[in-house]
Amino acid sequence: MRKKIIIYKILFPLFTFAGVLFSGYMSAVKLFSKTCAFGEICPMFMGISACYVGFILFLVLFVLSLFLATKKHKDKILTNSIFFVSLFGILFAFYYSAREVPLLVQNGFGFYKFGLPTCMMGFILFLIIFIFSICFKKKVKHL
Numbered sequence: 001m002r003k004k005i006i007i008y009k010i011l012f013p014l015f016t017f018a019g020v021l022f023s024g025y026m027s028a029v030k031l032f033s034k035t036c037a038f039g040e041i042c043p044m045f046m047g048i049s050a051c052y053v054g055f056i057l058f059l060v061l062f063v064l065s066l067f068l069a070t071k072k073h074k075d076k077i078l079t080n081s082i083f084f085v086s087l088f089g090i091l092f093a094f095y096y097s098a099r100e101v102p103l104l105v106q107n108g109f110g111f112y113k114f115g116l117p118t119c120m121m122g123f124i125l126f127l128i129i130f131i132f133s134i135c136f137k138k139k140v141k142h143l
Contacts, residue, residue, distance in 0.1 A: 008136040012065035012082065015132070019058030019125045026051040026118060043096045043119065050096055054122050057089045061129060083133040089126035097123045 029037040030049050036042035043050040061082060068078040100117040 008132060008139065009065075009069040011132055012129070012136075013062065013069055015125065015129050016058055016062040016065045019122070019129070020055070020062050022118075022125070023051055023055035023058050023122065027055040037118070041100070043099065045092075050092075050119065053092065054089070057085060057092070057126075061085050061089070079133060079137050083130070083137065086126050086130040086133055090123060090130055093119055093123035093126050 026037040027049070029035065030042060030051055036049075037051075045053050064078055064082050064085065068075065068082065071078065096119040097117065100119055
């Protein structure tokens with residue numbers, strides 16, 4: 001059982017760091033070039049680029065996952081925080097992903113550099129982290 005908990009404590013930082021790198025790159029491109037990375041539409045959230053919000057969410061998740069990896073596994077505040085921040089990330093990214101579906105259907109996967117809109121890729125990453133958080137909460141609950 002403890003081995004599985006250690007695996008989650010490694011997976012959380014890995015996936016959240018991937019999100020930080022992904023959204024950080026897009027945020028940096030937007031900040032310094034004033035254009036969206038990969039030539040996509042840049043959705044706005046309350047007057048700021050959605051990729052900035054994604055970066056903040058992934059950064060918060062990364063910091064929480066580092067705390068989780070270095071503290072005792074029974075820290076329910078950290079696991080619940082990861083659960084709720086990733087849930088918010090799912091809802092946030094889903095909202096912008098749903099707006100990209102018509103373009104995806106009309107233009108196909110080849111329209112996007114990576115096959116999917118970046119908002120959908122962020123959604124998938126948030127979803128993976130969310131699923132890990134549910135599994136981790138179940139493992140911790142049984143200890």
